[in-house]
Amino acid sequence: MMKLMGQKGVPANIPEGVRLLHQSAGRADLDAPQGAFVFALLLAGEFNGVNVPEQILPHDERAARRMLEKAASLGFSHAQQKLGSAYENATWGVEYDPLMSLHYYTLAAKQGDQEAMMGLSKWYLCGGEGFSPNEEKAYIYAERAAKMGLPQAEFAMGISFARLC
Amino acid sequence: MYQKEDAKSASGAPQLPPLELQRRKTDDSIADSLYSQPSGVEQYLKDDIFNTTIQNENPAQQFQDSRQTNVDNTRFTPPSQFKPTQPQMRTEPSNYQSTPPPQGRSPPRDQAYSTYGAPPAQQQYSALPPQAPFTQEARPNSRPNSAQGRSHQQYPPPPTQVNHPTQPPQQSKQPTYPQQQPVQNTQTYPPQNQARVNSESRERYSYPPQQPPQPAMRQPQPQQQATARPPPQPRPMSQDMSKVRPPPRDRPQFITRPSEDRIGTDILDMPDPFIPSLGSLSLNDPYPPPQSIPPPPTQIPVSKAPIKIVGAPLPLATYPTSRPADAPAMQAPISSPPISSGPPKNIGSPPRAPPLTDDWEVEITSQRDNATGTSDPNIALPWAEKVYMFVSISLDDFYRDQDIAAADAGGTARASTPPFERGLRDDCVRIVERFAKQGHPKAIYMRGIWFEYGDFKYPNDRTEAYRAYQAALKQGFARAEYRLGKMYEDVGDIKRGIHHYDRGVSQGDSAALYVLPAHFWLLISREWA
Numbered sequence A: 001m002m003k004l005m006g007q008k009g010v011p012a013n014i015p016e017g018v019r020l021l022h023q024s025a026g027r028a029d030l031d032a033p034q035g036a037f038v039f040a041l042l043l044a045g046e047f048n049g050v051n052v053p054e055q056i057l058p059h060d061e062r063a064a065r066r067m068l069e070k071a072a073s074l075g076f077s078h079a080q081q082k083l084g085s086a087y088e089n090a091t092w093g094v095e096y097d098p099l100m101s102l103h104y105y106t107l108a109a110k111q112g113d114q115e116a117m118m119g120l121s122k123w124y125l126c127g128g129e130g131f132s133p134n135e136e137k138a139y140i141y142a143e144r145a146a147k148m149g150l151p152q153a154e155f156a157m158g159i160s161f162a163r164l165c
Numbered sequence B: 001m002y003q004k005e006d007a008k009s010a011s012g013a014p015q016l017p018p019l020e021l022q023r024r025k026t027d028d029s030i031a032d033s034l035y036s037q038p039s040g041v042e043q044y045l046k047d048d049i050f051n052t053t054i055q056n057e058n059p060a061q062q063f064q065d066s067r068q069t070n071v072d073n074t075r076f077t078p079p080s081q082f083k084p085t086q087p088q089m090r091t092e093p094s095n096y097q098s099t100p101p102p103q104g105r106s107p108p109r110d111q112a113y114s115t116y117g118a119p120p121a122q123q124q125y126s127a128l129p130p131q132a133p134f135t136q137e138a139r140p141n142s143r144p145n146s147a148q149g150r151s152h153q154q155y156p157p158p159p160t161q162v163n164h165p166t167q168p169p170q171q172s173k174q175p176t177y178p179q180q181q182p183v184q185n186t187q188t189y190p191p192q193n194q195a196r197v198n199s200e201s202r203e204r205y206s207y208p209p210q211q212p213p214q215p216a217m218r219q220p221q222p223q224q225q226a227t228a229r230p231p232p233q234p235r236p237m238s239q240d241m242s243k244v245r246p247p248p249r250d251r252p253q254f255i256t257r258p259s260e261d262r263i264g265t266d267i268l269d270m271p272d273p274f275i276p277s278l279g280s281l282s283l284n285d286p287y288p289p290p291q292s293i294p295p296p297p298t299q300i301p302v303s304k305a306p307i308k309i310v311g312a313p314l315p316l317a318t319y320p321t322s323r324p325a326d327a328p329a330m331q332a333p334i335s336s337p338p339i340s341s342g343p344p345k346n347i348g349s350p351p352r353a354p355p356l357t358d359d360w361e362v363e364i365t366s367q368r369d370n371a372t373g374t375s376d377p378n379i380a381l382p383w384a385e386k387v388y389m390f391v392s393i394s395l396d397d398f399y400r401d402q403d404i405a406a407a408d409a410g411g412t413a414r415a416s417t418p419p420f421e422r423g424l425r426d427d428c429v430r431i432v433e434r435f436a437k438q439g440h441p442k443a444i445y446m447r448g449i450w451f452e453y454g455d456f457k458y459p460n461d462r463t464e465a466y467r468a469y470q471a472a473l474k475q476g477f478a479r480a481e482y483r484l485g486k487m488y489e490d491v492g493d494i495k496r497g498i499h500h501y502d503r504g505v506s507q508g509d510s511a512a513l514y515v516l517p518a519h520f521w522l523l524i525s526r527e528w529a
Helices: A014-026 A034-044 A061-073 A077-089 A098-110 A114-126 A135-147 A151-164 B002-011 B019-036 B040-047 B059-073 B132-138 B159-163 B199-204 B357-366 B368-373 B377-409 B419-437 B441-453 B462-474 B479-491 B494-506 B510-521
Strands: none
Touching: A014 A034, A014 B510, A034 A061, A034 A077, A034 B510, A061 A077, A077 A098, A077 A114, A098 A114, A098 B377, A114 A135, A114 A151, A135 A151, A135 B377, B357 B368, B357 B377, B368 B377, B368 B419, B377 B419, B377 B441, B419 B441, B441 B462, B441 B479, B462 B479, B479 B494, B479 B510, B494 B510
């Protein structure tokens, strides 16, 4: 194993790395769900800095989505937030579904994910199929995200204050 | 030139086709090879001889198999054979009992995982709870520092148990705790737990107890098997496992649910529905361990004599076992009105969504008595793990609101922990402490995590965490390699960190398999460590 290592910070042996990540994704559990999430991102080609050749790991949106769902069901908040935004924007091969988006955003916001809080705030502002708009909740979630330091949420808070004046 | 070549071919010696044809042929062959060449994932899946993913046609058996695999994955990791080269800080006084490593060569890298499902020499863990009057009277000869029933334990394990790894633990001395009815329906919230509240039901130990409603996939099994386990039988090589395999008795009573069409399926119990649709790219373990299936039960003589329980009945729980129906899910933060969990749960049929935290609450509560009363670490420790996750998530959320509100008010006051979470936390700590005292590596490891992060009211003591990880490592718990490597890496000792990661990788541990390529080879962000 040590032979394959480059120096720290030097990418080395991408096929072996992808292989290990696939194994890790298969064995992910409650204690270590990161493998499934990272492998999902690799399958979807979400990493800008990492160029995994198509020959080594083909782009597979469907498998990426399933991996992401696995990571989310293991309680990984980043995966839950990604799935929430996927259901919101109909990316990652999922269909547009406001209720599912709300579900995943709620799970991620419970774990303190700021972007998920902001997504919840947007959903509650405009409403969707299956739930009605709720400006109070929209305000609360935006306020929380803003207090945790998300610039987008601070902007939203500013807009809401500007409207009040 | 062309004339020369034509003349050469006409003369006959090398029968080369014309240049154009040859080029076209090579192009075709390249295209063919491109089309026929499997993708990268298929390639390395095919290359690996240990890839024995079973694609089964029968969905019912597939469900059973995946359930079996999922349950087996939580098994006690067999102790591995290496000796840690790290300098031992100091040995723990007699609380940690390390299993003597089995003799023989250490298996190669991937075969070490192939024996993963087979339980090692089964260690006997005595049942919770460790209350003094019960255990003192029942076992007067037990030592003071292990008064909670070490007398059940056999150290060192007899060689017969080592040689027959499928031999179940003998539970003849264990009292049968009243079985608790599984929650059939998440609509009936909160679930009613009678077993914990009624003190007479604990004292009686009515034998045989009333038959709990079994989940749909299991066949009913008589409760007499609690007293003695059948001897190990060679597993028949039959394909129809649903008929051969007996329903495992000691497994937790999971909530019966129609598998996929609702939110709130048990993530650990859920069959992976993706395998057939994905073809070669399996989302489960690409190198699955062989399923270890308990031997079929044979007819065993059961004594009709009633079980006598010596000692006082267990003291009752002082915490609420479930949240009152009208109480909010969490106490409201001071400044903002309460936010109930977002969407309504049962609209439509969303696919494969993880449970909302309310569903977790129901599930954890329904398995609570089963987990706190059992002596089986394979039931109690996964429950404790889930509780740790649930409680830490909900307490983080709770305190986040409180801190925001307190920052607005200009103070740092925090309300006390809500009683429901406190009760769950104390149960979890009791379970883990108990098994850690008896030397179960996973319990020791969980305790180490709590020491490292200061969770669950543990002191934030990295030295103690290091010691706990080393103790878990001594028994071959591979995840501890990752934690140790991470501790070294945080300190700045990259070399030792990578050394530990390497060893974790060679044992097939998920966390090490992730952290080594992600952080050092592919330069993926370290945000998710």
